[in-house]
Amino acid sequence: MAKYKFTIAVALRDFIEWQIEYYPDNKRQLAVFKDSMIPSQITQYGQKTGSFDSEKRPTEEITIRRNPTYIMEQERIVNAIESVYDNLSDQDKELIRLRYWDGKLTPEGIAMKLNIGRTTFYERLNNILVIIAKRLGYIDL
Numbered sequence: 001m002a003k004y005k006f007t008i009a010v011a012l013r014d015f016i017e018w019q020i021e022y023y024p025d026n027k028r029q030l031a032v033f034k035d036s037m038i039p040s041q042i043t044q045y046g047q048k049t050g051s052f053d054s055e056k057r058p059t060e061e062i063t064i065r066r067n068p069t070y071i072m073e074q075e076r077i078v079n080a081i082e083s084v085y086d087n088l089s090d091q092d093k094e095l096i097r098l099r100y101w102d103g104k105l106t107p108e109g110i111a112m113k114l115n116i117g118r119t120t121f122y123e124r125l126n127n128i129l130v131i132i133a134k135r136l137g138y139i140d141l
Contacts, residue, residue: 006130012138016129022098023081026074033071080135084128091116092124099125 008016020024022139091114098110103112108121133139 006141008130008133008139013129016132019077020081027078030075084132084135
């Protein structure tokens, strides 16, 4: 009999946990990528009206130096984690914060701090990971 009502493969679980752990960094990095990709809305023309001069029209020289597919996938993952996290109870948000972003407590320590049992900790964590996997389309329940 299965340990949880729903569960996910170990490799997928590890991937989602890694994405949650690095979510704050990934979100910041996406903002930097987007800022570097958005050209200025101010048009600059050369000496002749409407002519192109690469030195006077730097926005024309902007190239995407990052893989747009990677950026789109990271944005999709960040948005899914953010969406799930925003809809969690305060206690589950604290569970995620303590588990992935503070990194100082063991699962047993987190359970004690939240005043829940160790089994409840793992059940809640598993349910959150399943919801994220489903939101990302990695599993179909």
